[in-house]
Amino acid sequence: MKLELTAEQRAARAEYRAFAQAELAPNAGQWDRDEALPPELFRKLAERGWLGTIVPPEHGGPGLDMITYGLLTEEIGRGCSSTRSLLTVHDMACQGILRWGSRAQREHWLPRLVRGEVIGAFALSEPTAGSDAKGVQTTAEPDGDGYVVNGRKKWITFAQVADLFLVFLQCEGKPTAFLVERNTPGLRIEATKGLLGTRASMLGEMFFEGCRVPAENMVGRPGFGVSHVVAAALEQGRYSVACGSVGIAQAALDASLQYAREREQFGKPIFDHQLVRALLTDMIVQVRAARLMCLRAGYLRQMNDPNAFMETMAAKYLASTVAAKVATDAVQIHGGNGCTDDYPVSRYFRDAKVMEIIEGSTQIQQMTIPRFEFQEL
Amino acid sequence: MDQTQSLPESQSKIKEFLSRFFKNHDLKPEEDIFALGFVNSLLAMQLVAFVEKEFGIRVEDEDLDLDNFRSIQAISNLVAKKSGAAAPVATA
Numbered sequence: 001m002k003l004e005l006t007a008e009q010r011a012a013r014a015e016y017r018a019f020a021q022a023e024l025a026p027n028a029g030q031w032d033r034d035e036a037l038p039p040e041l042f043r044k045l046a047e048r049g050w051l052g053t054i055v056p057p058e059h060g061g062p063g064l065d066m067i068t069y070g071l072l073t074e075e076i077g078r079g080c081s082s083t084r085s086l087l088t089v090h091d092m093a094c095q096g097i098l099r100w101g102s103r104a105q106r107e108h109w110l111p112r113l114v115r116g117e118v119i120g121a122f123a124l125s126e127p128t129a130g131s132d133a134k135g136v137q138t139t140a141e142p143d144g145d146g147y148v149v150n151g152r153k154k155w156i157t158f159a160q161v162a163d164l165f166l167v168f169l170q171c172e173g174k175p176t177a178f179l180v181e182r183n184t185p186g187l188r189i190e191a192t193k194g195l196l197g198t199r200a201s202m203l204g205e206m207f208f209e210g211c212r213v214p215a216e217n218m219v220g221r222p223g224f225g226v227s228h229v230v231a232a233a234l235e236q237g238r239y240s241v242a243c244g245s246v247g248i249a250q251a252a253l254d255a256s257l258q259y260a261r262e263r264e265q266f267g268k269p270i271f272d273h274q275l276v277r278a279l280l281t282d283m284i285v286q287v288r289a290a291r292l293m294c295l296r297a298g299y300l301r302q303m304n305d306p307n308a309f310m311e312t313m314a315a316k317y318l319a320s321t322v323a324a325k326v327a328t329d330a331v332q333i334h335g336g337n338g339c340t341d342d343y344p345v346s347r348y349f350r351d352a353k354v355m356e357i358i359e360g361s362t363q364i365q366q367m368t369i370p371r372f373e374f375q376e377l
Numbered sequence: 378m379d380q381t382q383s384l385p386e387s388q389s390k391i392k393e394f395l396s397r398f399f400k401n402h403d404l405k406p407e408e409d410i411f412a413l414g415f416v417n418s419l420l421a422m423q424l425v426a427f428v429e430k431e432f433g434i435r436v437e438d439e440d441l442d443l444d445n446f447r448s449i450q451a452i453s454n455l456v457a458k459k460s461g462a463a464a465p466v467a468t469a
Contacts, residue, residue, distance in 0.1 A: 100438050221441040227421040228441060235422070306394075306426040309419070371419060375397040 003295075005067065012068050016075035019048070024079030025251075025344075031200040032347050035193055037082060042161075046116025050076075050087065052094045054236065059098070060111035066298040070243040074294070077247025081351040082200035084247065086119075088240040088359075089157045093120025095236035096166045096177065100220040100229045105179065109164065121162035122233055123153040123180075123206060130155075131364050133226045138169035138208060140178060147171065147218075149180065149211040159204025160191050166233060167206075168225050177219040177229035186211030197350035235309055237359045238316040239301060243294050245319035245355045249287045252323075252330035252348040256280060259334055259343070276333060283326045290319040310372040317365040320355035327352035384449075387432065387456055391449045394427045406450040411443065428452060434459035 005013070023044065031037055045051055053069055055061025064072065077084035094113050097105055112118040129135040138151025151169060159165070165180045180187060192203040220229045257280060260271035270276045293315040300308035327348040331338035338345045356362045384392060384406065392404055398420050399413060424446060425436050434456060445455040 100441070102438055220438050223443070224441040228425070231422045304426060304430045306423040306430065308426065309422050368419070375419075377400075 003292075005071075009065075009068050009071060013071040013075060016072050017078075020075045020079030024076065024083055028080035028082070028200075029341060029344060029347060031080065031082060033199075033341070035195075035199050036160075036202055037086065037200050041083065042086075042116060042119065045083070045086070049114070051090050051116045051119075052110065052114040053087075054091055055094050055098060055110050055114050059106055059114070061094075061114040066239070066302040067295060070239065070294050070298040073240045073243040074247040074250070074291075077244030078251045079247075080200070081198045081244060081248055081347075081354075082202075084240070084244040085157050085198050085201040088237050088244065089122050089162075090120045091240060092122040092233040092237045093164060093166045096122070096219060096229050096233040097179070099232040100177070100224070101179075102216070102219075104216065105219065109179070113164070118163045119158060119161055120164045120166065121156055121158050122237065123156045123159070123165045123167040124230060125155045126152060127154050131361060133168065133230055134175050136168055136170060136175070138167070140169050140171040140176065140213065142172070143212065146212055146214045147178070149178070149186070149208040149213055151208050153206040153208075155192070156204050156206055157198075157201045159189050159206055160202035165206070166219065166229070168230055171218070171222045171225075174223040175225040175227070175230075176222045177225040178213055179217040179219060180208075180211065180213055184211055184213065195354075197347075197352070197354035199350075231309075234359055235312055239294075239297060239312045241355055241359045242290075242297065242312065242316040242319040245316070245323035245352070246287065246291045246294055248348050248352050248355065249283070249290060249319070249323040249326040252327040252345055252352070253280075253283045253287055255343065255345050255348070256283065256330045256333045259337075270333070279329045279333060283329055286322045286326060290315070290322040293318050310369070313360065313365055313372070314369055316359060317362060317369060320352075321362060323348075323352040323355050385453070388449050388453045390431055391428075391452050391456075394424070394431070395449065404449060406453075407448050409447050411447060424452075428456055432456045432460060 049062055050072060052061050053064040053072060056063035073084055073087055076087060090113065094110065097109050109118065113120050124133060126136050126138065129137065138149065138153065140147040140149050149169060163182045167178050167180045169176060169178065186209050188207040189204045192205055195203060260276055260280065261269050263270050297308065297311040297315040300311045327345065330345040331349050334343055334345050337343050340346065388406055395404055395410065428434065429436055440455060445451055
């Protein structure tokens with residue numbers, strides 16, 4: 001067993017960190033208030049080759065190993081959770097196509113997604129279907145050589161700007177995945193505003209009204225949309241969110257350490273007050289534990305191990321709950337200052353809460369993880 | 378009686394993997410695992426990962442057919458087809 005990054009992985013992390021500190025962290029607060037990421041950021045990410053990094057060289061991507069991918073999402077998430085959300089949903093679309101797309105779909109879409117010419121998104125949730133993925137009510141009915149889609153999708157991250165959506169619906173009563181392009185007639189998208197966290201993630205609501213989609217846009221086969229296509233994309237998303245959660249927690253810890261050394265009460269830095277020190281200690285070890293879980297999940301994913309699914313879920317469960325706890329404690333340490341947007345911890349606090357809801361809520365993980373463990377008996 | 382010994386190697390491996398989902402049940406090569414129940418989303422993804430890793434094949438979109446995953450024999454047939462070998466048959 002060897003628990004350390006390779007020289008290449010350390011160098012990649014330094015590059016991601018430098019970018020996040022220079023380009024993301026100083027602007028994330030403003031983007032949060034704007035409820036949007038600036039167009040030039042998409043271009044910068046594409047230029048660095050950080051969109052679709054999971055795509056292998058045969059389809060034009062770098063095919064990052066899963067550990068390095070985790071480092072990317074952690075460091076980007078440490079700087080700006082909304083930017084990390086972009087990577088997450090874009091890569092989920094890539095993963096769905098890479099894993100279950102036809103050869104033609106892979107060859108057509110993946111190089112464009114890698115170059116950032118096409119921004120991908122994942123459209124599963126509906127007003128009445130979230131955790132219960134098979135309960136989606138959007139439908140696709142056969143019509144000539146294609147399908148007609150009707151229904152509504154809600155909470156779709158980056159729907160305001162995405163060009164290509166991996167959409168999940170009922171095709172003649174069977175859960176099925178389709179690729180739908182933004183400019184398809186019959187698809188209308190409205191911006192969702194006023195969110196609690198990851199506010200710059202440009203969420204939207206999608207209205208499919210007689211939206212005609214070619215038959216070749218089906219991903220996988222009817223009936224396998226949730227069990228295989230959603231599962232593959234969500235597993236990718238879970239790993240991304242897990243590592244991004246570690247990034248939020250680390251940022252909240254960094255801010256708290258710095259603040260505790262500078263802020264004085266009762267004649268000494270609050271760092272020297274024992275109860276504050278205890279809070280910091282728990283934050284430090286929880287962040288480390290969550291990061292180790294993510295590294296293990298990344299390792300098993302890299303090995304294509306069947307247990308990677310469970311390990312990724314466990315890592316997401318721990319990392320998201322740790323992020324929420326650590327960000328809450330960071331606000332506590334900052335006191336009144338932590339309740340303003342003069343300090344980033346209030347944003348971390350809001351962003352961290354979202355991590356416990358997306359890509360499988362804490363309660364869904366709690367329903368599932370013990371079932372996995374039972375298999376191991 | 379344990380029949381594992383009489384199964385071709387690929388089928389033994391598949392049976393061993395599936396046994397974690399069908400505890401206390403001696404799964405027969407032709408037995409329909411969907412009819413037995415307990416098949417859920419956890420099995421679906423893990424089964425794909427297992428056959429790909431264990432047998433070095435890639436399950437493609439066109440292989441997404443329940444009949445390819447219905448039994449030990451069916452999975453073994455799929456593996457044989459994907460790896461270009463003849464399907465092994467259990468010896469009685």
